[in-house]
Amino acid sequence: MKDHNQSPLLTALSADAPVDGAFVRVGDASMSLGELRAAAAAVADRIAGADRVAVNATASLETIVAVVGCLTAGVTAVPVPPDSGPAERRHVLTDSGVRLWLGDAPEDVGLLVVPIDVSARSATSYPEPDAESAALIVYTSGTTGAPKGVVLSRAAIAACLDALSEMWAWTAEDTLVHGLPLFHVHGLVLGVLGALRVGSPLRHTVRPKPAAYAEARGSLYFGVPTVWSRVCAEPSAARALGSARLLVSGSAPLPLPVFEKLSGLTGAAPIERYGMSETLITLSTRYDGERRPGWVGSPLSTVQTRLRDDRGAPVPHDGESLGQLQVTGPTLFDGYLGLPAKTAESFTEDGWFRTGDIAVVDAGGFHRIVGRESVDLIKSGGYRIGAGEVEQALLAHPGVREAAVVGVPDDDLGQRIVAYVVGDVGDGAAVSDFVAGTLSVHKRPREVRVLEALPRNAMGKVQKNLL
Numbered sequence: 001m002k003d004h005n006q007s008p009l010l011t012a013l014s015a016d017a018p019v020d021g022a023f024v025r026v027g028d029a030s031m032s033l034g035e036l037r038a039a040a041a042a043v044a045d046r047i048a049g050a051d052r053v054a055v056n057a058t059a060s061l062e063t064i065v066a067v068v069g070c071l072t073a074g075v076t077a078v079p080v081p082p083d084s085g086p087a088e089r090r091h092v093l094t095d096s097g098v099r100l101w102l103g104d105a106p107e108d109v110g111l112l113v114v115p116i117d118v119s120a121r122s123a124t125s126y127p128e129p130d131a132e133s134a135a136l137i138v139y140t141s142g143t144t145g146a147p148k149g150v151v152l153s154r155a156a157i158a159a160c161l162d163a164l165s166e167m168w169a170w171t172a173e174d175t176l177v178h179g180l181p182l183f184h185v186h187g188l189v190l191g192v193l194g195a196l197r198v199g200s201p202l203r204h205t206v207r208p209k210p211a212a213y214a215e216a217r218g219s220l221y222f223g224v225p226t227v228w229s230r231v232c233a234e235p236s237a238a239r240a241l242g243s244a245r246l247l248v249s250g251s252a253p254l255p256l257p258v259f260e261k262l263s264g265l266t267g268a269a270p271i272e273r274y275g276m277s278e279t280l281i282t283l284s285t286r287y288d289g290e291r292r293p294g295w296v297g298s299p300l301s302t303v304q305t306r307l308r309d310d311r312g313a314p315v316p317h318d319g320e321s322l323g324q325l326q327v328t329g330p331t332l333f334d335g336y337l338g339l340p341a342k343t344a345e346s347f348t349e350d351g352w353f354r355t356g357d358i359a360v361v362d363a364g365g366f367h368r369i370v371g372r373e374s375v376d377l378i379k380s381g382g383y384r385i386g387a388g389e390v391e392q393a394l395l396a397h398p399g400v401r402e403a404a405v406v407g408v409p410d411d412d413l414g415q416r417i418v419a420y421v422v423g424d425v426g427d428g429a430a431v432s433d434f435v436a437g438t439l440s441v442h443k444r445p446r447e448v449r450v451l452e453a454l455p456r457n458a459m460g461k462v463q464k465n466l467l
C-alpha cells in the first residue's frame with residue numbers, strides 16, 4: 001500500500017509527469033496537465049492561507065481549476081451546487097464558515113469573490129499538504145433538517161482511489177468519460193480527482209446525455225442508474241459504448257432490466273459499485289470478477305463490512321439474512337462539520353460507521369443492497385434528498401399547514417419526489433413555484449398533491465406508507 005503521507009494526492013500533476021496534450025476536457029474546452037497545474041497554482045497564489053473556500057461547482061473547467069487550486073494550496077474546497085436556491089446556499093456558506101467564493105458568484109453571495117481564469121498561469125511550487133488535512137467538505141442530506149457538511153481528508157480520497165484503480169485495473173491508459181455533477185463524491189472525487197490520481201485523461205460531457213457518452217469514445221465510463229437507463233433507451237448510443245473497457249454504475253440501485261439491457265446492447269455486463277459521501281466507495285465488483293445483477297460486489301481491499309440486527313447482534317453472511325450494513329476502513333470521513341453529536345451517533349461504540357442501508361452478504365463476501373432503514377432518505381436520479389428538508393421548505397409557504405414528502409418508485413429516476421400538503425394553497429402548482437425559490441432543482445417535488453388531512457397513527461405520527 002502507498003504511504004499517503006509521502007505521495008502527492010494528485011499524482012498526475014506531480015512535477016515529473018508528462019504535461020502536454022489535452023488531459024481534461026469539459027464540453028469543448030480542454031487543458032493539458034501542464035496548463036492545469038499552472039492555472040491551479042495561480043488560484044493557489046490567490047487563496048493560500050485561507051482555511052476553506054466555496055467553489056461555484058458548475059460542470060466546467062473553472063470548477064476543476066478551482067478545486068485543484070484549493071488542493072494545491074492545502075485549502076479545503078466546499079463545492080456549492082450551482083442551482084442551489086438562496087436559502088440552501090446561505091446554509092452551506094454559513095455552516096462552512098467560508099469567507100471566499102471561487103468562480104462566478106450570485107449577486108447576494110456576501111463573500112469576497114475570486115474569479116477563476118483558466119488561462120492564468122503561475123510557476124509557484126507548493127509543498128504537499130498534510131495527508132490528514134481536509135480536502136473537501138461535501139454537503140449531503142440527512143432524514144431531517146438542513147444538509148450536513150461531510151469532511152473528507154486527502155488520505156481517505158487517496159485510499160479510495162487506489163483501491164478502486166486496483167479493482168477496475170484503472171490506469172493512465174484509460175480515458176475516463178462522464179457528465180456527472182461536480183459537487184458530489186461520484187462526479188468530483190471519482191470523476192475528477194480519480195483521473196488526476198490515476199493519470200487517465202478525462203472527458204466530461206457537461207451533462208450525462210447518451211449521445212455525448214457515445215461520441216466521447218472513452219474506455220471507462222461512470223454513470224448513475226438513471227444515466228444507464230437513458231443510454232439503453234437509445235440503442236445506437238448504447239451499442240457505441242460496446243468498445244469501452246468498463247461501464248460503471250453507482251450512487252443508487254441499478255434496476256435488473258437496465259443491467260440486462262445494457263449487457264445485451266454493449267456485449268458486457270456493467271460494473272456495480274456502492275458508496276456514500278461519508279464512506280466514499282466501499283464495495284464494487286472487479287474488472288476480472290463476477291458481475292451479478294442486483295449485487296454490488298465485495299469490499300475494497302482496505303475496507304471491512306459487517307451486518308448487524310436492531311440490537312447490534314451479528315447477522316449471518318448467508319446470502320439471505322437482512323442486516324444493517326456497517327463499514328470501517330481508511331476511506332471514511334472525518335465527521336460532520338461542527339456536529340460532534342451527530343457524528344458520534346453515526347458510529348457504533350466500537351467505531352464502525354452505520355450506513356443506514358440494509359444489505360445481504362453471501363458466503364463469498366458478495367453484497368446486495370436491499371434498501372434503506374429510513375423512508376425519509378430518498379434517492380432520485382442518484383441524488384440523496386432528505387424528506388425533512390423538503391418538508392421544511394413546503395411548511396415555509398404561508399398556506400401550508402402540514403406536509404409529508406415521499407419517494408415514489410420511478411422507472412427513470414429510481415424514486416420520484418412527491419409532496420402531500422394540507423392547507424389553503426389552491427392547486428399544488430403554486431406550492432411547487434414557491435419551493436423553487438428555496439431548493440435546488442433535483443430536491444423539488446415533481447408533484448404536489450393537496451389533501452384534507454395526512455394519515456396519522458394513534459400517536460399522531462404521519463403514516464407515510466399509506467400515502
Ligand code: MLC
Nearest residue numbers: 180184185186226251275276277381382383441444445446
Ligand atoms: C427536474 N426538473 C424539474 C424538476 N426536476 N423541473 C421542475 N421541477 C422539478 N422537480 C427539470 C430539470 O432541471 C431538467 O430541465 C428537466 O426537468 C429534466 O430533468 P431530469 O429528468 O431530472 O433530468 P436531468 O436534469 O437531466 O437529471 C437526470 C440526471 C441527474 C441523471 C442527469 O439526476 C444527475 O445528474 N444525477 C447525478 C446525481 C449524482 O451525481 N449523485 C451522486 C451522489 S454521490 P433542463 O431544462 O435542465 O433540461 C453518491 C456516492 C456514490 O451517491 O455512491 O456515488
Ligand code: AMP
Nearest residue numbers: 250251252253273274275276277369384
Ligand atoms: P450519497 O450520500 O448521495 O452519497 O448517497 C449514498 C447512498 O446512495 C447510500 O447510502 C445508498 O443508499 C445509495 N447507493 C449508493 N450506491 C448504491 C448502489 N450501487 N446500490 C444501491 N444503493 C446505492
